[in-house]
Amino acid sequence: MITVDCREAEHLMQDMAVFVSDWIGAIPSIKLHEFVLSPLGSEMLAAPKIIKAVKEFFASIGETANYGILSKDDLILIKSIHDGPIQKTPRTESIFSCTHCGYVTRYEVLLQNHMKMHYIF
Numbered sequence: 001m002i003t004v005d006c007r008e009a010e011h012l013m014q015d016m017a018v019f020v021s022d023w024i025g026a027i028p029s030i031k032l033h034e035f036v037l038s039p040l041g042s043e044m045l046a047a048p049k050i051i052k053a054v055k056e057f058f059a060s061i062g063e064t065a066n067y068g069i070l071s072k073d074d075l076i077l078i079k080s081i082h083d084g085p086i087q088k089t090p091r092t093e094s095i096f097s098c099t100h101c102g103y104v105t106r107y108e109v110l111l112q113n114h115m116k117m118h119y120i121f
């Protein structure tokens with residue numbers, strides 16, 4: 001099991017957990033400030049693979065420059081690069097939701113990614 005500590009990116013945690021677990025094929029369990037990934041089968045989860053998935057997640061939502069990723073043993077820590085709250089240009093909050101299962105995200109790219117899951121079977 002690998003823990004991803006998201007206390008510096010809590011607003012992204014839900015989306016990140018879904019994206020990362022889809023990407024690497026793991027089961028996420030979401031806690032207050034972190035999520036824990038457990039392997040689907042007997043295969044061990046490798047931290048470098050998860051870090052790659054987290055980077056892919058930040059890239060897909062255009063946040064690569066704002067977060068760093070540290071890892072130690074079975075813990076992956078998301079670090080906000082800027083001190084204090086990140087200044088964002090105000091924009092209207094849009095919500096994208098999945099018509100199949102009700103999954104909700106603020107990022108269209110994540111919804112598209114999520115939707116693919118429904119068409120696999």
Ligand SMILES: [Zn+2]
Nearest residue numbers: 098100101103
């Ligand atoms: Zn869905």
